[in-house]
Amino acid sequence: xxxxxxxxxxxxxxxxxxxxxxxxxxxxxxxxxxxxxxxxxxxxxxxxxxxxxxxxxxxxxxxxxxxxxxxxxxxxxxxxxxxxxxxxxxxxxxxxxxxxxxxxxxxxxxxxxxxxxxxxxxxxxxxxxxxxxxxxxxxxxxxxxxxxxxxxxxxxxxxxxxxxxxxxxxxxxxxxxxxxxxxxxxxxxxxxxxxxxxxxxxxxxxxxxxxxxxxxxxxxxxxxxxxxxxxxxxxxxxxxxxxxxxxxxxxxxxxxxxxxxxxxxxxxxxxxxxxxxxxxxxxxxxxxxxxxxxxxxxxxxxxxxxxxxxxxxxxxxxxxxxxxxxxxxxxxxxxxxxxxxxxxxxxxxxxxxxxxxxxxxxxxxxxxxxxxxxxxxxxxxxxxxxxxxxxxxxxxxxxxxxxxxxxxxxxxxxxxxxx
Amino acid sequence: xxxxxxxxxxxxxxxxxxxxxxxxxxxxxxxxxxxxxxxxxxxxxxxxxxxxxxxxxxxxxxxxxxxxxxxxxxxxxxxxxxxxxxxxxxxxxxxxxxxxxxxxxxxxxxxxxxxxxxxxxxxxxxxxxxxxxxxxxxxxxxxxxxxxxxxxxxxxxxxxxxxxxxxxxxxxxxxxxxxxxxxxxxxxxxxxxxxxxxxxxxxxxxxxxxxxxxxxxxxxxxxxxxxxxxxxxxxxxxxxxxxxxxxxxxxxxxxxxxxxxxxxxxxxxxxxxxxxxxxxxxxxxxxxxxxxxxxxxxxxxxxxxxxxxxxxxxxxxxxxxxxxxxxxxxxxxxxxxxxxxxxxxxxxxxxxxxxxxxxxxxxxxxxxxxxxxxxxxxxxxxxxxxxxxxxxxxxxxxxxxxxxxxxxxxxxxxxxxxx
Numbered sequence: 053x054x055x056x057x058x059x060x061x062x063x064x065x066x067x068x069x070x071x072x073x074x075x076x077x078x079x080x081x082x083x084x085x086x087x088x089x090x091x092x093x094x095x096x097x098x099x100x101x102x103x104x105x106x107x108x109x110x111x112x113x114x115x116x117x118x119x120x121x122x123x124x125x126x127x128x129x130x131x132x133x134x135x136x137x138x139x140x141x142x143x144x145x146x147x148x149x150x151x152x153x154x155x156x157x158x159x160x161x162x163x164x165x166x167x168x169x170x171x172x173x174x175x176x177x178x179x180x181x182x183x184x185x186x187x188x189x190x191x192x193x194x195x196x197x198x199x200x201x202x203x204x205x206x207x208x209x210x211x212x213x214x215x216x217x218x219x220x221x222x223x224x225x226x227x228x229x230x231x232x233x234x235x236x237x238x239x240x241x242x243x244x245x246x247x248x249x250x251x252x253x254x255x256x257x258x259x260x261x262x263x264x265x266x267x268x269x270x271x272x273x274x275x276x277x278x279x280x281x282x283x284x285x286x287x288x289x290x291x292x293x294x295x296x297x298x299x300x301x302x303x304x305x306x307x308x309x310x311x312x313x314x315x316x317x318x319x320x321x322x323x324x325x326x327x328x329x330x331x332x333x334x335x336x337x338x339x340x341x342x343x344x345x346x347x348x349x350x351x352x353x354x355x356x357x358x359x360x361x362x363x364x365x366x367x368x369x370x371x372x373x374x375x376x377x378x379x380x381x382x383x384x385x386x387x388x389x390x391x392x393x394x395x396x397x398x399x400x401x402x403x404x405x406x407x408x409x410x411x412x413x414x415x416x417x418x419x420x421x422x423x424x425x426x427x428x429x430x431x432x433x434x435x436x437x438x439x440x441x442x443x444x445x446x447x448x449x450x451x452x453x454x455x456x457x458x459x460x461x462x463x464x465x466x467x468x469x470x471x
Numbered sequence: 472x473x474x475x476x477x478x479x480x481x482x483x484x485x486x487x488x489x490x491x492x493x494x495x496x497x498x499x500x501x502x503x504x505x506x507x508x509x510x511x512x513x514x515x516x517x518x519x520x521x522x523x524x525x526x527x528x529x530x531x532x533x534x535x536x537x538x539x540x541x542x543x544x545x546x547x548x549x550x551x552x553x554x555x556x557x558x559x560x561x562x563x564x565x566x567x568x569x570x571x572x573x574x575x576x577x578x579x580x581x582x583x584x585x586x587x588x589x590x591x592x593x594x595x596x597x598x599x600x601x602x603x604x605x606x607x608x609x610x611x612x613x614x615x616x617x618x619x620x621x622x623x624x625x626x627x628x629x630x631x632x633x634x635x636x637x638x639x640x641x642x643x644x645x646x647x648x649x650x651x652x653x654x655x656x657x658x659x660x661x662x663x664x665x666x667x668x669x670x671x672x673x674x675x676x677x678x679x680x681x682x683x684x685x686x687x688x689x690x691x692x693x694x695x696x697x698x699x700x701x702x703x704x705x706x707x708x709x710x711x712x713x714x715x716x717x718x719x720x721x722x723x724x725x726x727x728x729x730x731x732x733x734x735x736x737x738x739x740x741x742x743x744x745x746x747x748x749x750x751x752x753x754x755x756x757x758x759x760x761x762x763x764x765x766x767x768x769x770x771x772x773x774x775x776x777x778x779x780x781x782x783x784x785x786x787x788x789x790x791x792x793x794x795x796x797x798x799x800x801x802x803x804x805x806x807x808x809x810x811x812x813x814x815x816x817x818x819x820x821x822x823x824x825x826x827x828x829x830x831x832x833x834x835x836x837x838x839x840x841x842x843x844x845x846x847x848x849x850x851x852x853x854x855x856x857x858x859x860x861x862x863x864x865x866x867x868x869x870x871x872x873x874x875x876x877x878x879x880x881x882x883x884x885x886x887x888x889x890x
Contacts, residue, residue, distance in 0.1 A: 066508045068499030069690050071492050075513075080487035089485045091520075094494075094511035101510070160866075214868060271488050336783075342769025343762030346783040350761025351870055353836055361789035363782055364755075364765040370780035370823055374793070404789055417772055449633075451770055 054087045054231055057109040060094045061102060061121030061130055062211060074119045074216045081224050086236040086285065087115065097121055102133035110195060110204045115227060120211025122171075122188035131175065134208060138193050140177030148182040149174075149189040156187060178208075181222050186215040190223060194230075205230065237284045237292040239300055242313045242322075244277035244463045251278055255306055258299075266299065274455045275348075276318055277463075309467060319462040320348045326469050327358040332407035334465075336362035337375055337400035339387070340414040340429055344458040360404040365396065375399030388414050388424045390441040393432035397441075401434045408435045410465045416453045427453050431461040433468040440468060473506045473650055476528040479513045480521060480540030480549055481630060493538045493635045500643050505655040505704065506534065516540055521552035529614060529623045534646060539630025541590075541607035550594065553627060557612050559596030567601040568593075568608040575606060597627075600641050605634040609642065613649075624649065656703045656711040658719055661732045661741075663696035663882045670697055674725055677718075685718065693874045694767075695737055696882075728886055738881040739767045745888050746777040751826035753884075755781035756794055756819035758806070759833040759848060763877040779823040784815065794818030807833050807843045809860040812851035816860075820853045827854045829884045835872045846872050850880040852887040859887060 058075045065072050072094060079089040090113055095101045102121070109116045121130035135141055150172035157164050171187040174180055181190040193206040207223050209216050227233075243251060248270055252259075259268055265286055271279040282299060284292040304311060313322045327334055336345050346362040349355055365371040368387065372379060377395040385391045396411035414429030415421060425445065432441035442464055446456045477494045484491050491513060498508040509532055514520045521540070528535045540549035554560055569591035576583050590606040593599055600609040612625040626642050628635050646652075662670060667689055671678075678687055684705050690698040701718060703711040723730060732741045746753055755764050765781040768774055784790040787806065791798060795818045800810040815830035833848030834840060844864065851860035861883055865875045 065495070066498060066511065067502050067688070068495040068497070068508070071490065071495045073490050076484070076487040076490045078487070079485060083486055089487070090515070091524075092485065092511075092513040096509070105510075269486075269488075335789075338762075338765075340769075341766075342774070342778075343757075343765025343781060343783065346757075346762030346785075347760075347766050347873075350783070350785065350835075351873065353869060355761070356785055359761075360786040361782065361784045361793070362762060363780065363793075364762065364769070365780045366765075366769065366775055367779040367823070370754075374780070374782075374822060403793060404786070416769075450772060454766075454770065 054115065054233060055090045055113045056082050056087050056115040056117065057090055057113040058092045059105060059109060059116060059118045060092075060211065061097060061118055062094075063097050065094045065120075066096055074211065074213055077217050078117055078119075078220060081220055082115075082227075084236070084238055085224060085228060086234050087227070087231075097129050099129050099133045099136075102130060103137050106133070106137055106206065110200045110206060113204065114202065114231070115205050115207070117207045117209060117223070119209045119216050122208065122210050130208070131173075134178070134191060134193065134206075135175040137206075138175055138177040138195075140175040142176040143173045144176045145169075146172050146174050146180045146182070146189055149180060149187075152182055152184060153187045181207075181219070181226060183210060183215060183219055185218045186210050186212060188215075190219060192226065234286055235292070236286075237296055239282050239296050240314060240317070241280045241282075241300065241303065241307075241311050242277060242317055243280060243307060243310050244312050244319060244459070244466075245310050246278065246307075248272045248278055251280075255303065258302060258306060262299065263295075266296070274452060275459050277312070277459070279317060309470065312463070312466060318348075318352075319459060319466060321352055323349070323462060323466055323469065324352045324355060324358060326466070327408075328354075330407075330469075332469070333358050333360050333405075335360045335400040335404040335406035335409045337396035337409060337411040338362060338364045339366060339371070339396070339412055340416045341412045341454055341458045341461065342366065342416075344454050345410060345412065345461055348458060348462065360406045363400055363403065371396065375403065386421070386423055388421065388428060388430060390430050390432070390443070393430035393441050394434065394439045397432040397434035397439060408433065408465065408469060410461050412457055412461050414457060416457065417450050418447075429453075429457040429460070431457070431464050433461075433465050435468055437468075437471070440464070473534065473652060474509045474532045475501050475506050475534040475536065476509055476532040477511045478524060478528060478535060478537045479511075479630065480516060480537055481513075482516050484513045484539075485515055493630065493632055496636050497536055497538075497639060500639055501534075501646075503655070503657060504643060504647060505653050506646070516548050518548050518552045518555075521549060522556050525552070525556055525625065529619045529625060532623065533621065533650070534624050534626070536626045536628060536642070538628045538635050541627065541629050549627070550592075553597070553610060553612065553625075554594040556625075557594055557596040557614075559594040561595040562592045563595045564588075565591050565593050565599045565601070565608055568599060568606075571601055571603060572606045600626075600638070600645060602629060602634060602638055604637045605629050605631060607634075609638060611645065653705050654711070655705075656715055658701050658715050659733060659736070660699045660701075660719065660722065660726075660730050661696060661736055662699060662726060662729050663731050663738060663878070663885075664729050665697065665726075667691045667697055670699075674722065677721060677725060681718065682714075685715070693871060694878050696731070696878070698736060728889060731882070731885060737767075737771075738878060738885060740771050742768070742881060742885055742888065743771045743774060743777060745885070746827075747773075749826075749888075751888070752777050752779050752824075754779045754819040754823040754825040754828045756815035756828060756830040757781060757783045758785060758790070758815070758831055759835045760831045760873055760877045760880065761785065761835075763873050764829065764831065764880055767877060767881065779825045782819055782822065790815065790818075794822065805840070805842055807840065807847060807849060809849050809851070809862070812849035812860050813853065813858045816851040816853035816858060827852065827884065827888060829880050831876055831880050833876060835869050835876065837868070848872075848876040848879070850876070850883050852880075852884050854887055856887075856890070859883070 178191040191208040371377040381391040401409035418426040597610040790796040796814040820828035837845040
């Protein structure tokens with residue numbers, strides 16, 4: 053199996069100033085084309101460290117990807133290290149990258165300085181994948197078997213996450229075209245509403261009967277549920293697509309509406325698509341989730357096509373005055389109750405005229421209110437077919453509870469829209 | 472300077488299933504006691520990899536901290552590797568940890584299985600720091616100069632973040648008591664509203680005049696601004712606290728109200744404290760930030776003492792009907808305008824009866840609306856002394872723009888409350 057190492061270069065990671073999220077994305081993309089990430093390493097902006105570490109990683113892996121260390125101020129250290137490592141002291145100008153540097157500076161109304169143009173200078177030994185999203189090009193060094201005992205390739209990428217991830221498909225394409233990778237086919241299913249352990253138990257008979265060349269991975273996430281990834285390794289007489297489809301169909305029969313998507317990996321994206329397809333609209337009334345549901349919905353581009361708005365009714369006075377929650381419902385059942393959640397949803401729908409409204413009321417912190425324990429939420433959905441509400445209890449910290457409450461509410465909304 | 476290496480053990484990081492956030496926290500804590508993190512490494516659950524990597528890291532560092540690889544199912548690999556590495560094949564029962572294991576299982580209503588008790592078995596060569604928050608103990612291996620050419624210590628910690636971070640102070644205390652560390656004193660200042668480069672330019676004369684034993688670090692963050700950390704290394708005739716205080720006072724004169732806190736590192740926490748101290752209340756009206764401001768405010772425990780609620784007015788109809796924004800203001804100036812932002816803030820304040828209201832209207836995506844470019848936001852604050860509004864333009868992606876808009880709005884609110 054082809055093996056890779058992912059190295060980040062930069063003091064800011066080692067002093068704990070930023071968390072490295074690039075490596076995780078890169079590892080997932082490598083895994084999808086059947087490449088195993090053998091290790092991840094973070095090192096300082098120091099020439100000896102860079103050369104020593106990259107030499108060791110190239111010695112033990114087929115592919116080494118680095119991120120970072122290529123900003124205009126740090127440029128010299130990493131590039132000088134790569135030049136030494138590749139035995140290529142001569143620097144050459146990459147025309148394609150220089151054009152991009154000029155275009156980017158121009159679009160920002162900035163003058164083109166000599167230090168900017170230096171970004172387009174690369175060691176003569178490397179190939180360049182022009183970086184369309186930034187000034188530092190991606191440098192590709194291909195080493196022969198003579199140097200590390202096996203052919204090895206080094207990709208030096210920029211470290212700014214939107215550049216790293218935006219240019220990653222180009223790097224993956226280059227890796228595919230230069231390596232004889234075992235064919236691999238994936239399908240993802242997004243599942244919400246079942247804990248990983250309960251899900252595993254439910255599908256165990258199906259999973260145990262999978263053919264030997266198929267592999268199932270569980271990728272859990274608080275906000276989006278569990279991603280199930282079914283992979284087929286290697287070739288086969290029958291096309292892997294049809295074999296994987298048959299297994300997915302069997303899984304769909306077991307899990308039913310707990311599966312919310314194959315394409316999208318966020319509940320709010322699936323809800324957006326459902327609403328847009330139906331020409332329907334949405335509003336929200338939030339208490340304990342404090343705006344997080346509206347925030348999630350509006351992170352989807354084009355949400356203004358279906359999301360009308362929301363009310364965060366943290367104070368009882370706002371629940372009564374703005375959402376029209378009856379004082380009696382609060383007095384008789386308490387603020388954290390089915391009646392109040394349902395009245396909030398109806399209030400948001402009435403106020404905005406939306407097709408659907410989702411509401412939450414609960415206790416996000418760990419302390420109870422004498423009636424409900426901390427982590428309790430009532431979620432409600434009001435729509436053309438009436439109002440439904442459900443209670444959930446989670447035992448996390450405040451921020452994590454808010455995330456779980458919001459995701460549960462979005463999932464109830466999704467199920468209601470589907471009927 | 473004492474040097475450390477932080478190693479994570481576990482396949483889930485290498486396949487990109489989870490992002491390693493522990494290492495960043497650990498590096499910051501080490502930095503605060505004057506220890507430099509030399510590298511971070513992530514390796515798989517594989518005995519040879521674990522032994523080979525830890526041996527190399529111990530050879531080049533004074534301290535190696537590992538996280539992960541100690542769950543009940545993976546226990547054998549890491550513990551077996553540590554036993555081999557330390558030459559200690561004998562396993563002994565740690566009484567303190569066994570008592571914790573029994574207590575944790577009992578509190579969850581679970582039976583105590585033999586596999587659970589195995590968690591309290593450790594190689595005879597190690598010292599144990601009992602893990603109060605989980606079943607896997609922290610194992611401390613102290614190696615003599617004979618083994619790695621210098622004294623070296625290995626701390627094997629659990630990888631579940633709340634256990635790792637919860638037990639980190641105990642590990643830091645052990646490191647302090649066993650190493651002759653140079654004394655170090657820190658003070659932090661949180662600054663908002665100045666980009667890192669502008670901030671650096673503004674304080675350059677002050678920074679250039681700092682004594683040689685003082686060091687300033689810039690730690691920028693989209694949501695919270697720039698954290699300035701001033702550190703004094705080593706001893707001194709005068710107490711370092713008074714010398715650092717004098718420098719901080721000089722910095723306060725230069726930066727004035729751009730400094731928002733020394734204690735808190737979030738704008739919404741500072742705003743919460745200001746409002747609670749004054750017995751004042753807050754509401755919000757959000758368009759392009761879509762609920763993020765309300766969400767940030769309500770992540771602070773006790774926010775219900777001062778936050779009454781908010782309206783996310785994504786649709787024009789909600790701006791008019793719920794917030795009372797005059798149709799003429801929208802028709803004449805467009806939705807993204809000072810007039811509309813100010814009318815939204817006044818509307819939220821009127822609707823909820825709050826002392827203060829903050830409002831946003833803008834374009835979070837990269838596309839403009841023909842009048843305003845993408846990334847434009849108008850923010851407004853209405854309060855006892857009237858209404859103010861400001862325009863900001865950012866050039867990030869949608870999610871990042873929403874974060875910047877929200878942080879800018881919170882900072883304007885803070886400045887207005889302060890007068």
